[in-house]
Amino acid sequence: MATPTLEKPAEAGADHLVTVTFRIRRFNPEVSEEVHWQDFEIAIDPKERVLDALHQIKWHEDGTLTFRRSCAHGICGSDAMRINGKNRLACKTLIKDITTIKGSVATKPILVEPIKGMTVLKDLVVDMEPFFQAYRDVMPFLITSGNEPTRERLQSAEDRERFDDTTKCILCAACTSSCPVFWNDGQYFGPAAIVNAHRFIFDSRDEGGEQRLEVLNDKDGVWRCRTTFNCTDACPRGIEVTKAIQEVKKALITRRF
Amino acid sequence: MQIHKYDTVIVGAGGAGMRAAIEATKRSRTAVLTKLYPTRSHTGAAQGGMAAALANVEEDNWEWHTFDTIKGGDYLVDQDAAEILAKEAIDSVLDLEKMGLPFNRTPEGRIDQRRFGGHSRNHGEAPVRRSCYAADRTGHMILQTLYQNCVKEGVEFYNEFYVLDLLLNEVDGERRTAGVVAYELATGELHVFQAKAVVFASGGNGKFYKVTSNAHTLTGDGQAAALRRGLPLEDMEFFQFHPTGIWKMGILLTEGARGEGGILRNKDGERFMEKYAPVMKDLASRDVVSRSIYTEIREGRGCGPDGDHVYLDLTHLPPEQLDAKLPDITEFARTYLGIEPYTDPIPIQPTAHYAMGGMPTNVLGEVLANNTDVVPGLYAAGEVACVSVHGANRLGTNSLLDINVFGRRAGIAAAEYAATADFVELPDEPAKFVADEVERMRDATGGERVTEIRAALQETMDKNAMVFRTEQTLKEALEEITELRRRYRDVSVQDKGRRFNTDLLEALELGNLLELAEVLVVSALARKESRGGHYREDYPNRDDVNFMRHTMAYREVDAEGNESIRLDYKPVVVTRYQPMERKY
Numbered sequence: 001m002a003t004p005t006l007e008k009p010a011e012a013g014a015d016h017l018v019t020v021t022f023r024i025r026r027f028n029p030e031v032s033e034e035v036h037w038q039d040f041e042i043a044i045d046p047k048e049r050v051l052d053a054l055h056q057i058k059w060h061e062d063g064t065l066t067f068r069r070s071c072a073h074g075i076c077g078s079d080a081m082r083i084n085g086k087n088r089l090a091c092k093t094l095i096k097d098i099t100t101i102k103g104s105v106a107t108k109p110i111l112v113e114p115i116k117g118m119t120v121l122k123d124l125v126v127d128m129e130p131f132f133q134a135y136r137d138v139m140p141f142l143i144t145s146g147n148e149p150t151r152e153r154l155q156s157a158e159d160r161e162r163f164d165d166t167t168k169c170i171l172c173a174a175c176t177s178s179c180p181v182f183w184n185d186g187q188y189f190g191p192a193a194i195v196n197a198h199r200f201i202f203d204s205r206d207e208g209g210e211q212r213l214e215v216l217n218d219k220d221g222v223w224r225c226r227t228t229f230n231c232t233d234a235c236p237r238g239i240e241v242t243k244a245i246q247e248v249k250k251a252l253i254t255r256r257f
Numbered sequence: 258m259q260i261h262k263y264d265t266v267i268v269g270a271g272g273a274g275m276r277a278a279i280e281a282t283k284r285s286r287t288a289v290l291t292k293l294y295p296t297r298s299h300t301g302a303a304q305g306g307m308a309a310a311l312a313n314v315e316e317d318n319w320e321w322h323t324f325d326t327i328k329g330g331d332y333l334v335d336q337d338a339a340e341i342l343a344k345e346a347i348d349s350v351l352d353l354e355k356m357g358l359p360f361n362r363t364p365e366g367r368i369d370q371r372r373f374g375g376h377s378r379n380h381g382e383a384p385v386r387r388s389c390y391a392a393d394r395t396g397h398m399i400l401q402t403l404y405q406n407c408v409k410e411g412v413e414f415y416n417e418f419y420v421l422d423l424l425l426n427e428v429d430g431e432r433r434t435a436g437v438v439a440y441e442l443a444t445g446e447l448h449v450f451q452a453k454a455v456v457f458a459s460g461g462n463g464k465f466y467k468v469t470s471n472a473h474t475l476t477g478d479g480q481a482a483a484l485r486r487g488l489p490l491e492d493m494e495f496f497q498f499h500p501t502g503i504w505k506m507g508i509l510l511t512e513g514a515r516g517e518g519g520i521l522r523n524k525d526g527e528r529f530m531e532k533y534a535p536v537m538k539d540l541a542s543r544d545v546v547s548r549s550i551y552t553e554i555r556e557g558r559g560c561g562p563d564g565d566h567v568y569l570d571l572t573h574l575p576p577e578q579l580d581a582k583l584p585d586i587t588e589f590a591r592t593y594l595g596i597e598p599y600t601d602p603i604p605i606q607p608t609a610h611y612a613m614g615g616m617p618t619n620v621l622g623e624v625l626a627n628n629t630d631v632v633p634g635l636y637a638a639g640e641v642a643c644v645s646v647h648g649a650n651r652l653g654t655n656s657l658l659d660i661n662v663f664g665r666r667a668g669i670a671a672a673e674y675a676a677t678a679d680f681v682e683l684p685d686e687p688a689k690f691v692a693d694e695v696e697r698m699r700d701a702t703g704g705e706r707v708t709e710i711r712a713a714l715q716e717t718m719d720k721n722a723m724v725f726r727t728e729q730t731l732k733e734a735l736e737e738i739t740e741l742r743r744r745y746r747d748v749s750v751q752d753k754g755r756r757f758n759t760d761l762l763e764a765l766e767l768g769n770l771l772e773l774a775e776v777l778v779v780s781a782l783a784r785k786e787s788r789g790g791h792y793r794e795d796y797p798n799r800d801d802v803n804f805m806r807h808t809m810a811y812r813e814v815d816a817e818g819n820e821s822i823r824l825d826y827k828p829v830v831v832t833r834y835q836p837m838e839r840k841y
Binding site: 028029030031058059060062063064066067068069070071072073074075076077078092094121122123125128132136139140141142148149151152153154155156157160163164167168169170171200203205206238 | 293294296297298299301302350351354355356357359360361362363364365366367368391392394397398401405406408409443472473474506508585588589592593706707708750751752754755756757758759760
C-alpha cells in the first residue's frame with residue numbers, strides 16, 4: 001500500500017479556481033532593448049502564492065519568463081519584486097490578499113515588475129552586485145579585540161534582545177529598492193546596509209561600532225534617509241527598518257550605543 | 258569558454274561550503290562556485306537548532322550525544338564519525354558564537370538550549386536540552402554568520418555559477434581530481450575551473466518529491482555529477498520525512514515547536530504519540546513520528562474532511578513563548594494557512610526533508626571511489642555527503658552540526674592537500690560533456706516538457722517511495738522513472754537564449770533528479786528490511802544479519818550505451834555500541 005494521503009488526486013475539481021490576469025514587465029536585451037508589458041490570463045486557486053502563478057506561467061505558457069526564486073516561503077530572499085506597485089516577496093504574497101474577485105474573475109490585473117533602482121538584466125532579474133557591495137562596505141561582521149575567551153562570550157538576554165529585530169534581515173533588497181532616495185541616487189548605502197550595520201553596532205559583544213559609524217557618517221550614509229517609512233512597509237520580515245536607521249543616526253550624534 | 262586556476266574550489270555556498278571556505282581561504286587560493294547567491298542557500302531555512310552537549314542548562318555530555326546519534330540512525334551510523342560529530346560539536350557551537358552568531362541566552366548569559374527529537378539524557382532516560390538555537394531561525398543565523406565571516410576573510414565567490422561536471426584524470430593508474438565545469442547563468446558561458454582540490458557542498462536532492470520542505474533549487478547537482486563520473490553514492494534509499502510540514506505545502510514547521518511543548522493530535526484530540534513512544538512521546542525520532550502520523554491517518558483518525566492530516570497543537574503554550582521562541586513558524590501558519598496558532602491547531606503532514614545518503618566520505622571529508630580508496634583531491638561535506646553520521650535516520654539539529662563540523666574538516670583537508678599536490682592535467686576537451694548537454698537541450702525540438710516529466714516524477718515518488726514502501730510500489734516507481742528517463746531524452750526548452758536561461762537550468766536539474774530517483778528506488782528495492790527512514794511493509798523488521806551495511810550504488814554503462822545501477826555494500830564502523838532494539 002502506498003503512502004495514504006496522496007493516493008487520491010490533490011484537487012477535487014476546478015471550481016475553486018479563479019481567472020487572474022498577470023501583467024508582467026518583460027525585458028530581454030538578447031531579443032530587444034525595448035521594455036514591454038505582457039498579459040497572461042491564468043486559472044488559479046486564489047490561495048496560491050504569486051510565485052505559484054509565475055511558475056504556472058513559466059511552466060505552461062512561456063518558458064522564457066525569468067525570475068529568481070529558491071525556498072518559496074520567505075526565507076531565502078530571492079524573489080523580491082514589485083507587485084501592484086509595492087515591494088514584496090512573490091512567495092509570501094497570496095493572490096487573494098492583493099486582488100478583488102467577483103464571481104470567479106479577478107477584477108483587475110496583478111502588475112508584476114522588477115524592484116526599482118537596480119539595473120534590470122532580464123524580466124524580473126536585477127543586478128544585485130551593488131546592493132551586496134553596500135552591505136559589505138558596512139563591515140557586517142563581529143569586530144572584537146583581545147584574546148578570545150575559551151567558552152562563549154557572555155551576553156545577557158536583554159543585550160541579545162537589543163538587536164534582535166535587525167538579525168532577521170534576509171538581504172532581499174525589498175527595503176532598499178523601495179527607498180525614493182535610493183531611486184534618485186544609487187550611491188546611497190540604502191536601508192538594508194544600515195540595518196546590517198545596526199545589527200552589529202548594537203551587539204554588546206562588538207567593538208567595531210565607531211568604525212561602522214564613520215562609514216555611515218559619509219555623505220552617502222544615514223543622513224540621506226528622509227524617513228519616508230517605505231522601507232519599513234516593504235520589509236517582508238517585519239523589521240522596523242526606519243526605526244533602526246533612526247537609532248543609528250542617534251548613535252552618530254550621541255556616540256552612545 | 259574560460260579557464261580558471263585555483264588551488265581549492267568549493268562547490269556550493271550553504272553552511273558546509275562557507276564553513277569550508279573560511280578555512281580553505283586562509284590556507285590556499287580558493288574560489289567558491291555557487292548556483293545561488295550565498296545567502297539564498299537552504300541552510301537558511303533550518304529552524305530549530307544545532308546540537309552540542311554544552312551542558313549549559315542541565316547535565317549532558319558528548320558520549321550521550323554520540324549514543325543518541327547512533328540509535329537515531331538505527332545503527333547504520335559509522336560510530337567513529339558519530340563520536341567526532343558529538344565531540345567537535347562543542348567547539349563548533351563556540352566557534353560560531355565567536356564569529357558573532359546571536360544565540361538565544363540563558364539568564365546567566367550563556368548559550369540557551371532546548372529539547373529536540375531523539376536527544377536524551379543518559380541513553381534514553383528522558384529528553385535533554387541539547388539544541389543551541391536562535392529563536393526558530395537558527396539556520397538563517399548560521400548562514401548569515403558564515404557569509405559575514407566569508408566577507409571578513411575575503412572569500413572569492415562566483416555567484417550564479419552552476420557546476421555541471423566533475424573532471425577527473427588518470428595519473429599513475431589512479432583517477433585524481435582535475436577540476437569542475439560550470440555554467441554561468443548570467444551569460445550562458447562555460448567555465449572550466451582547474452583545481453588541485455575540489456570540495457562538493459552542493460546540498461540535497463529533495464525536489465524529486467512533491468510534498469517537500471526543500472527549496473526548488475535542491476536538485477542533487479553534486480551527487481549526479483559524481484554518479485555520472487563513476488563514483489558511488491551511499492545509502493540513497495534513506496530519505497528523511499520530517500513529521501511536521503504544513504499540510505499539502507510541505508513548508509517546514511520546526512521540531513523545536515514540539516521541543517517547546519507542542520503536541521501532535523489526531524481528529525479525536527488524542528495525543529497519539531504516547532502510544533508509539535511512551536518515553537519521548539512527541540520528541541521521538543523523526544522516522545518514528547512520521548510513521549505514527551501516517552498510521553493514525555490510515556486507521557481513520559486523520560483530521561479534516563478527507564482525514565489526510567493531523568494537528569500540531571501549540572494553543573496551550575503562552576503567546577509570549579510562541580513570539581519569543583517560534584516567531585517564524587507561527588507566522589508561516591498565519592501567512593499560508595490563515596490560522597492563528599495562539600488559538601487554533603495547525604494542520605500538518607510529513608514532508609520530504611533530508612537525504613541521509615550521498616557521496617561517501619571518510620571523516621576527513623575525502624570522497625571514496627569504492628569501499629576503501631579515496632579520490633585524491635576530492636572532498637564533500639554537508640547534505641551532499643554521507644560520512645555517515647546520520648545512518649538510516651538523522652536526528653534533528655544534527656544537520657546544522659554536520660555542516661559545521663565536516664564543512665570545517667573538509668575545508669582544512671582540501672587546502673592542506675592543495676598545498677602539497679600538483680595540478681592534474683585537464684582531460685582533453687574538458688567542457689565537452691557539458692557543452693553537448695547544453696547545446697542538445699537548447700537546440701532540441703522534441704515535444705517533451707520539463708514540467709510534465711517533473712510532475713510525474715514527483716507524483717510517483719510521493720506515492721511509491723515515501724514513508725511506506727513495498728516491493729510492488731518500488732517496482733512501480735522504477736518502471737515509471739525508466740519511462741520518464743526515456744521521455745527526458747526528447748525534452749526541449751522554450752528559452753533558446755543565453756542570458757539567465759532558467760528554463761534550460763530547470764531542464765538540467767530535472768536530469769539530475771531523474772538519475773538520483775532511480776538510485777534511490779533501486780537501492781530501496783534491494784534493502785529487504787526496515788531501518789530508520791526506510792520502511793518496507795513487506796519486511797517490517799530490521800535485519801542486522803543481512804543489512805547492517807551501507808549501500809554503495811554505481812552507475813554503469815555497457816558497450817551498447819545502456820545504463821544500469823550496480824549495488825555493492827560497505828561495512829558499518831562499530832566501535833562501542835552494539836545494535837539494540839530501538840524504542841523511544
